[in-house]
Amino acid sequence: MKIKSLYPFFLVLPAWGYLIAFTVFPTAYNWWLSFMDWYFANPLGPSYIGLEGFKNLIYDPIFHYSLITTLIYTFGVTLLELIIGLSLALLATQEFRGRRLFRTLLILPIAITPVAVGLTWKVLLNTDGIVNFLLKIIGLKPISWFAYPTTALYSLMLVDAWQWSPFIALSIIAAFEALPIPPIEAAIIDGASYWQQIRYIKLPLIKDVLTIALMFRLCDAFKTFDIIFAITGGGPANATQTLAIYTYYNAFYWLLMGNAGRLCTFIFYFSFVIVYILARRIKVE
Amino acid sequence: MSEPKKVDRRKFIYAGLGAVALIAIGAAAYVAMNPPVVTKTVTTSTTVPTTSVVTTTSVATTTVPTTSVVTSTITTPKSEMEKMMENIEKYCQGAKINWRQKEGTSIYVLFLSNPYSETLRAFLPLFEKMTGIHVAYDVLPATEYWTKTDILLGTGKGVVDAVMNHPLINPEWAGANWVMPLNEFLFNEKLFDPNWFDVDDVIPTSWYACSGHFTKLETGKQVWVQAPKFKNFNEASMAWDKKEEFLWLLQAHFEGQTFYYRKDLFSKYNVDVKTWEDCLTAAPKLTLDLDKDGKIDVYAWVARNKKGWNNAPISYAPMYSSYCDKGWLGEGWRPIFQNIVKPFEIFVELSKPGRWAPPEILNYDWYFCSQDFAAGKIAMYCPDAHSIGSTFLNPQKSKVVETTGFAHPPKGPLGIGGNMIGWGISVCSQSTKKEAAFLFALWAANKEYLKYTAPYGNLAPIRHSAYEWLRQTKPQGFPMEWVDQMEEFNEKYNKISLAGPPGQFGVLPEMKVLYDALSTAFQNAISGKMTCQDALNWCADEWVRILKQAGYPVS
Numbered sequence: 063m064k065i066k067s068l069y070p071f072f073l074v075l076p077a078w079g080y081l082i083a084f085t086v087f088p089t090a091y092n093w094w095l096s097f098m099d100w101y102f103a104n105p106l107g108p109s110y111i112g113l114e115g116f117k118n119l120i121y122d123p124i125f126h127y128s129l130i131t132t133l134i135y136t137f138g139v140t141l142l143e144l145i146i147g148l149s150l151a152l153l154a155t156q157e158f159r160g161r162r163l164f165r166t167l168l169i170l171p172i173a174i175t176p177v178a179v180g181l182t183w184k185v186l187l188n189t190d191g192i193v194n195f196l197l198k199i200i201g202l203k204p205i206s207w208f209a210y211p212t213t214a215l216y217s218l219m220l221v222d223a224w225q226w227s228p229f230i231a232l233s234i235i236a237a238f239e240a241l242p243i244p245p246i247e248a249a250i251i252d253g254a255s256y257w258q259q260i261r262y263i264k265l266p267l268i269k270d271v272l273t274i275a276l277m278f279r280l281c282d283a284f285k286t287f288d289i290i291f292a293i294t295g296g297g298p299a300n301a302t303q304t305l306a307i308y309t310y311y312n313a314f315y316w317l318l319m320g321n322a323g324r325l326c327t328f329i330f331y332f333s334f335v336i337v338y339i340l341a342r343r344i345k346v347e
Numbered sequence: 348m349s350e351p352k353k354v355d356r357r358k359f360i361y362a363g364l365g366a367v368a369l370i371a372i373g374a375a376a377y378v379a380m381n382p383p384v385v386t387k388t389v390t391t392s393t394t395v396p397t398t399s400v401v402t403t404t405s406v407a408t409t410t411v412p413t414t415s416v417v418t419s420t421i422t423t424p425k426s427e428m429e430k431m432m433e434n435i436e437k438y439c440q441g442a443k444i445n446w447r448q449k450e451g452t453s454i455y456v457l458f459l460s461n462p463y464s465e466t467l468r469a470f471l472p473l474f475e476k477m478t479g480i481h482v483a484y485d486v487l488p489a490t491e492y493w494t495k496t497d498i499l500l501g502t503g504k505g506v507v508d509a510v511m512n513h514p515l516i517n518p519e520w521a522g523a524n525w526v527m528p529l530n531e532f533l534f535n536e537k538l539f540d541p542n543w544f545d546v547d548d549v550i551p552t553s554w555y556a557c558s559g560h561f562t563k564l565e566t567g568k569q570v571w572v573q574a575p576k577f578k579n580f581n582e583a584s585m586a587w588d589k590k591e592e593f594l595w596l597l598q599a600h601f602e603g604q605t606f607y608y609r610k611d612l613f614s615k616y617n618v619d620v621k622t623w624e625d626c627l628t629a630a631p632k633l634t635l636d637l638d639k640d641g642k643i644d645v646y647a648w649v650a651r652n653k654k655g656w657n658n659a660p661i662s663y664a665p666m667y668s669s670y671c672d673k674g675w676l677g678e679g680w681r682p683i684f685q686n687i688v689k690p691f692e693i694f695v696e697l698s699k700p701g702r703w704a705p706p707e708i709l710n711y712d713w714y715f716c717s718q719d720f721a722a723g724k725i726a727m728y729c730p731d732a733h734s735i736g737s738t739f740l741n742p743q744k745s746k747v748v749e750t751t752g753f754a755h756p757p758k759g760p761l762g763i764g765g766n767m768i769g770w771g772i773s774v775c776s777q778s779t780k781k782e783a784a785f786l787f788a789l790w791a792a793n794k795e796y797l798k799y800t801a802p803y804g805n806l807a808p809i810r811h812s813a814y815e816w817l818r819q820t821k822p823q824g825f826p827m828e829w830v831d832q833m834e835e836f837n838e839k840y841n842k843i844s845l846a847g848p849p850g851q852f853g854v855l856p857e858m859k860v861l862y863d864a865l866s867t868a869f870q871n872a873i874s875g876k877m878t879c880q881d882a883l884n885w886c887a888d889e890w891v892r893i894l895k896q897a898g899y900p901v902s
Contacts, residue, residue, distance in 0.1 A: 101897075102501055103523035118896055123889075160360060189706040196373050209700055209707045211874045297654030298709035299870035314494045315656070316860040317501075317519070 089330070095323030102317035111320070119324050124300065124308065132304040135215060135222075136283040142223040143279055144272075147230025152260070154231065155238050165235070168228040176225065180292030183221045184208065208294055211301035218290055218302055225289070226279060233275035237268035270344050277340045281333050305329055431799050432473050438795035439477060442543035443536075446790075449783040450479030454508040456787060457485050457499070459492040462737045462804025463600045463770070464511065467791060474790050480783050489657065489712075500525035505777035508784040512596045512773040515858060521595055526773035529594050532785045545794050548810045549598060596771030597792040598809045600800075604665045604730035604765045605832070607739065609633075610752040612645065612726045622758045623666055623693050626727060630703040633726035647703040649719055650694070650729030652869060653712045656862030659694075659869040665730045666690045669759025679902030682890045684865075685883035690759065692879045695872045697729075709870055721745040730756040730765070733833065737804035740826065753829055769809065801825070807833055857897050864889040 099115060100108035119125050154165050171179070186193050187207035194204035207217040241264060249263050265272075287306040290296065296303035296311065303311075305325060313322035439446065458464040464486050471482055487495060493516070499506045500520065512526060520526045532538045608620065618629045626648065633647035651658040670690045677683040684691075700706045705719060717735045720728045723746040738744050739751040755763050772788035774781050790796070797805070798813040802822040806829065808814070817830050868886035871877040877885065894901050 102497070103519045103525070105522065105524050122892075159357070160363075189701075192374060195376075199373065199376075206700065206706050209709055211870070211876060294710065295654055297870060299874050299876055300654070300867055303654075311863070314497065315863070316857075317497060318860070 092323050092326050092330070095319060096327045098320045098323070100319040100323075102319050108320065115320055115324050119321070119328070124303070125305075125325075127300060128303050128305050128308040131215065131300075131302065132284060132306075135219060135286070135302075135304055136280060138216075139219045139222045139226070139283045139286075140276060140279050142219060143227045143230050144276065146223055146227035147275075148234060150227060150231035151234035151238065154235050165232075168231055171225045171228055172232075174225070176288035177292045179221065179225050180289040183224070184293045187217060187221075209298065211299040214294055214298060214301045218293060221289055221293065222283065222286065226282070230275050230279065233271055234268065237271035238264060241267055273340055273344050277337060280336055280340075284333055284336070285329060428469075432470070435470070435473060435793070435795045435799070436477060439790065439793060443540040444538065444543070444786075444789075446478045446786065448537065449780070449786060452479075452780050452783040453481040453483065454778075454780050454783050454787060455483045455485070455506065456509045456784075457487070457492070457496055457507050458511045460486045460488050461770075462734050462806070463800060466800045466803045466805055470796065474787065478783075478786060478790070480786065482787065488714075490655075500775060500777075503777050505775065505779050507775050508778040508780050509787055510773055510775060511599075511770060513602075513768045513770050515768060517595050517773075519858075520773070524776050526595055527776040527781070529597060529774065529785065529788075532774075532782070533594070538782060538785055539789065544789070545812070548794055548812050550601075550809050550811060596769075596773045597788045598769050598771040599792050599797070600734070600770050600805050601807050601809050602732045602734060602768045602770060603807065603833075604756050605733050605736055606730045606754045606756050607720060607728035607736065608752045608754065609645075609723075609726045609747065609750050611750040613752065620727070620754075620757055623669065623690060626697055626757060627693055629727070630697060634703055635726075643701075645724055645726055646705050646719075647726050648697040648729065649704055649708065649711065649716045649725045649727075650698055651711060651713050651716055651731070652698055652708050652866075652873065653710050653715075654863070654866055654870060655712070656859040656866060658712055658866050660862040660865045662729045662731065663690070663694055663865075663869070665756040665763075665765045666694055666759065668764030669756070669761050670764075672761055672764075676890075680894055680899050681902065682887040685880075685887040688880055688883065691872070691883060694729075695869065695879055695882075698869075698873050700873065709873060720751075721747060723747050733807040734804065736806050736829070753826060753832060755832065755835075857893060860893055861890055864893065 095108070096115065097110060097112055098108035099111045150168060154161065154168065185191055188194075189204060189206050189209060193207075197204055206213060208214045245263055245267070246259060249259050254262070285306050286304065287310065290302055290304060290307055291310070294302045296307040306329070309322050309325040309329070312318045312325060458467070468484060468486065471484055475481060492511075496507070496510050497519075500510070500523070510520075510526065512520060517526070521528075533541075606620075612633055612635075613619070616629075616632045618632055620626055620629055630647040633645065634643060635645040636642060637644040650662040652662075653659075667684065667687065667690055671684070671687045673683060675682060675684050696703075698704045698708055700708050705711070705724070707715075711719075713731060713735060716725075716728060716731065717738050719725050721738050721744055736751075736753060739747055742748050745751070756765055757763075772791055774784045774788060778784055794810055794812050797808045797810050798816040801808050801813050801817055802825050814830050814833065817825060818827070821827060864886050868877075868882040871885065872879050872882040876882075891901055
C-alpha cells in the first residue's frame with residue numbers, strides 16, 4: 063500500500079484518538095459498569111450481576127420520582143425559555159436606540175458560571191432575601207422559594223430560565239436577521255399585521271434553527287446539575303432531585319458505582335432518543 | 348399595516364437607570380433594616396512567632412441565609428504563642444523517638460474544617476521545624492471533604508498520606524483498605540513511646556469510639572462485624588496480634604451533643620426545659636416578634652434538616668436514644684425505628700418551617716444552624732456537636748457570647764440519650780510515606796499540644812490532662828461548667844454509641860445511603876407531604892430494600 067493512500071487516514075487519526083479516548087471508551091466502560099454491582103469501597107471490586115441491576119432500578123421508587131422530576135424540569139424550563147426567549151428576541155429586533163446595549167446585556171447571564179448563578183439566586187430568593195423584601199414593599203406576601211417541596215422545583219426553573227432564555231433569544235435574533243426580505247415585504251404589501259408576519263412568515267422560516275436551539279436546551283436541561291446542586295442539593299424532600307443529582311449521590315456520596323453507571327446509561331439513551339426525534343424532524347423537512 | 352413601534356434611546360436609558368436606581372434603593376433599604384452582624388472573610392492566614400500576633404481566620408464557605416455571618420478569629424499575643432510552642436517542643440523532646448528520622452520528607456494531609464483542624468494550622472510550623480517534614484495541609488468544608496477523600500483514596504495511588512477519620516466513615520475506609528491499622532506503628536519502638544504518649548491520660552470511651560470496626564471476608568462476601576469494646580489503650584493495641592482488632596485512628600477530639608439555649612430568653616419568659624416535650628411547650632413562648640413588625644425575630648428551635656446523611660439523622664439520634672435503647676435495627680436486620688413515633692413527632696413539630704423554626708430550615712445544615720444561633724435568632728438549638736459551641740463563645744462571631752447556655756440533651760422516658768464520635772487521624776494504606784504520616788498523627792495528638800487547643804475551639808479534647816489544665820488555668824472566656832459537663836457526657840450518656848451493637852449504623856458501610864433515606868423521611872414529614880407514621884414506614888421500607896439489595900439477610 064502506498065504511503066500516499068494512508069495519508070488521509072493519518073490526518074483523521076488525532077480526531078479518532080480523541081473520540082475513542084473521550085467518547086467511545088467512557089461509553090463502553092459505562093456500559094460494562096451498568097451490568098456490575100460495585101460498591102466503590104469494596105476491596106473485592108465489581109461483580110457481574112447482569113440485568114439484575116436494571117431490574118432493581120425499575121423497582122426503585124426514588125428513581126421513578128427523580129425521573130418525573132427531571133421530565134417536569136426539562137420540559138418546563140424549555141417551554142419557559144422558549145416563551146421568554148422569543149419575547150426577548152422580538153424586543154431586540156425592534157428599532158430603538160440602545161438596541162446594541164440591550165443585545166450585549168442579553169449575553170451576560172450565559173457567560174456566568176452556573177454555580178455562581180445558583181449561589182447568587184439562593185441569596186436573592188432566600189425567605190429573608192432581597193426579592194421577598196421588594197415583594198413586601200409592593201404589598202405582596204413573601205414567598206418561600208426554595209424552602210418547600212411545592213415551590214422549590216418551580217423556583218429552580220425560574221433561575222434556569224433567567225440564565226438560558228437569552229440563548230434561545232440570541233438564536234432567534236440571528237435567524238430573524240438572516241431571513242430573506244422578499245417574503246416579508248410581500249406580506250407587508252398584502253396587509254399582514256405585525257403578529258401575522260411573525261406567526262405565518264418568520265416563525266415557519268426559522269423553524270429549523272428553533273428546533274436546534276430547543277434540542278440543545280432539552281439535552282442541557284435534562285442533565286442540569288450545577289444550579290440545582292448549588293441551590294437545593296436535591297431537597298427539600300427530594301423535590302428537586304433530578305436524575306443527574308441522583309446519579310451524583312449514587313456515585314460520590316454512597317459510592318454505588320454500578321447504580322450510577324445504570325443511571326448514566328439511562329440518561330444517555332433517553333437524551334439520544336430526544337435528539338434523534340428532533341434531528342430526524344429537521345432532516346425530513 | 349402598522350410600523351414597528353420605535354423606542355427612543357433616551358427613554359430606554361432612563362428606564363434602565365430607573366430600574367437600576369430602584370434595585371439600589373431596595374438593596375440599601377434592605378441592608379439598613381437588616382444590619383449584618385459581623386463582616387465575612389473567606390481567608391485563612393497564619394503568621395507564626397515572628398510577628399506579634401497569631402491570627403487564624405476561618406469561615407464556613409456556605410452561603411449565608413440571612414445577613415448574619417460568622418467569622419472565627421484567634422488572636423494570641425506573641426509571647427504567649429512562643430511559650431506554648433516552647434512547651435510543646437520541650438514535651439515532645441522528652442519522647443524516646445527521633446523526631447527527625449524522616450527529615451526531608453513531604454506529606455499531604457487532608458482534614459475536615461472544624462476548630463481542631465483550624466487551630467492545628469497555626470502550630471504546623473513547629474512540627475515542620477522539629478521534624479524536618481514538610482506538610483502540605485488542606486482543610487475542606489464537610490461536604491467537599493467526604494467527596495474528595497473518597498475519590499483521592501479510591502485512586503489507590505497514595506496521593507494523600509494522612510486524613511481525618513471517625514467511626515461512622517471508618518467501616519467504609521478500613522473495609523476498602525484505604526486507611527491502615529496503626530497497631531504496627533504502636534509496636535515499633537522507633538516510632539512510638541507509650542510512656543511519653545501517656546496512654547492512660549486518654550479518656551477510655553474515646554478509645555472505644557475510635558477503635559471501632561473491622562471486616563472479615565467470609566465466603567467471598569464482605570461481612571462487617573461489631574468491634575470489641577476496648578477498655579483501654581493497651582487492650583486496643585495488643586489486639587494487633589489477633590489480626591482482627593485494630594486501632595484505626597489516633598484520637599484528637601470527640602464529638603457528642605450539647606443542647607445550646609438562650610439563658611436570657613429562658614429566664615425572661617420563665618421557660619424550663621428538662622424533657623423533649625418541654626421543648627414543645629416552650630416553643631410558643633420562645634417564638635418572638637420583638638419589634639412587633641409582624642416578622643418573627645427569634646425562632647424557638649433550629650436543627651439540621653437539609654437533605655443528607657449527616658443532617659437530621661445526626662440531630663435526631665440523642666432524641667431517639669432517649670426513647671429507645673435498641674438501636675435502629677432489630678432482629679433479622681429489620682428496622683424498628685418506625686415503631687417509635689413519639690420522638691419523631693416532636694422533632695417534626697418543632698421543625699415546622701416558619702412556625703417554631705426558621706422558614707428555610709429544610710435547607711439548613713450545621714453551618715446555617717450555628718450562624719442563626721450566633722446571630723441571636725434562635726432560642727433553642729437541637730443538641731449538636733460540642734465543637735460548634737466555640738462559635739458562640741467567640742465575640743467576633745457571636746452576638747450571644749454572654750447569653751448562651753450549655754446543657755446536656757433534654758430527657759426522654761429513658762433519661763438522657765446521646766452519641767459520641769471520636770475524631771482522629773488515620774494513615775493512608777497507599778501512602779509511600781506512612782511513617783512520616785504516623786509521626787504527624789502522633790505529634791498532632793500529643794498531650795501538651797491538645798490541652799492548648801481547648802480554649803481555641805477544640806472544646807472536647809480526649810485527654811483528662813486537658814480538662815485538668817482548663818480547671819487550673821481557667822482561660823478567659825472559657826465556660827468552666829463546660830469542663831465537668833464534657834467529661835460527664837463522655838462517661839454517662841454515650842448510649843447510642845456509633846460503634847454500638849451489631850446492626851447499628853457504625854458497622855454498616857451503607858450507613859450514608861440509609862441515613863439519607865431517613866433524612867428524606869424527616870423532610871417529607873416536616874413539609875407536610877406525609878404524616879409522621881407514613882414517613883417512618885416509607886423509610887423503613889426503603890431501608891429493607893437497600894439492605895436486601897446490598898446482600899444483607901433481611902428476614
